[in-house]
């Protein structure tokens with residue numbers, strides 16, 4: 107008896123694709139008039155719409171564009187179909203909405219305070235802060251207020267203090283601080299009842315009385331009760347008594363101006379250098395999966411094209427540090443010389459922007475948005491601009507990739523250096539930040555002018571960086587124009603996303 111192809115079964119009857127150029131292999135099972143499988147039957151494949159999905163001679167289906175299509179397998183007079191739906195997920199709705207990331211809400215820290223055998227006991231007794239005083243700096247009202255402002259109420263930090271313990275090695279040897287390289291050598295700390303599972307992170311807080319101080323996140327390695335504390339904690343060192351990154355001195359910012367170059371600014375903030383450094387290192391440890399890095403600043407050329415580097419600094423010592431790691435002088439994750447605020451890119455990464463304080467632009471064309479000061483309490487406080495083709499093509503990179511706009515004002519305590527006459531112009535427009543998808547945003551300079559000498563270094567000119575009324579910023583992706591100052595501290599702006 108001759109076998110006749112009578113029916114076909116396909117491995118799948120419905121295919122759904124969510125991205126371009128995705129493939130699915132279909133297989134066809136051909137059966138004869140008696141229901142027996144015909145292993146050598148010839149099958150041909152066809153698509154109803156090759157503009158939506160194609161199918162190869164072996165049944166491999168490939169998505170091409172949005173829409174629906176029918177794939178038909180034929181053997182003799184028998185056929186079977188599979189419905190194909192191609193739907194790239196629509197970008198999230200525009201307008202006011204939550205961040206793409208989950209919200210970081212609390213850190214509960216164990217703080218181990220350490221001093222060094224080379225510090226005279228009298229100095230320790232007379233000038234070292236108590237663990238209670240240190241706890242107040244790290245978890246007290248001022249830090250609570252700061253973190254509350256940075257997170258729009260989302261984030262708190264708490265902790266328990268342990269110490270003082272004395273390091274087994276001197277803190278200062280041959281002109282350098284040893285704990286920066288010798289953290290691992292402190293071991294055998296004994297704290298009866300200590301339970302690491304009660305904490306989200308660990309701070310090793312070194313207190314000493316001479317030399318430079320430093321801090322870094324991560325790389326902590328020491329034992330408590332014979333067990334190593336987890337890597338990924340926080341290491342902050344602390345210097346008593348004089349001006350350094352970790353001292354108790356109130357922050358007073360340096361103003362680089364023509365006439366006043368080299369003179370300390372008069373503006374101070376009731377926030378110590380130690381607190382700034384602690385906040386900086388703390389933010390590094392949050393959201394390690396995306397990497398909260400340093401804020402950068404970049405100068406735009408005369409054409410306002412985005413340039414990857416500040417030019418002309420190549421021969422300047424410290425160039426890479428200034429312009430790559432700590433270039434943004436307005437941000438606690440940058441050099442934080444003009445402010446200790448946290449920019450909108452970082453807040454978005456930490457999930458601290460939400461309904462009512464972020465406006466998302468994710469489509470081509472014209473948009474008009476009103477934005478209020480970043481550290482205020484009302485209205486839209488950041489505008490994020492996602493570039494649609496990036497957004498559709500790569501789900502992961504779309505997050506936090508594009509541009510953020512924000513307004514900062516010197517009447518806010520965390521940006522109060524902007525009241526200085528030389529920096530006052532930065533109150534009068536919008537800061538434009540560019541981010542390539544990670545935690546390394548760049549503040550673009552909207553009024554490029556030459557870098558200038560300050561404290562023996564050439565630093566980027568960030569005296570006047572914002573986009574002001576009458577100015578236009580344009581590159582191949584976006585055009586920002588029609589900036590209007592509304593008189594209540596807010597600005598309206600036209601945002602065009604180019605096709």
Ligand SMILES: [Zn+2]
Nearest residue numbers: 386387390400
């Ligand atoms: Zn850092």
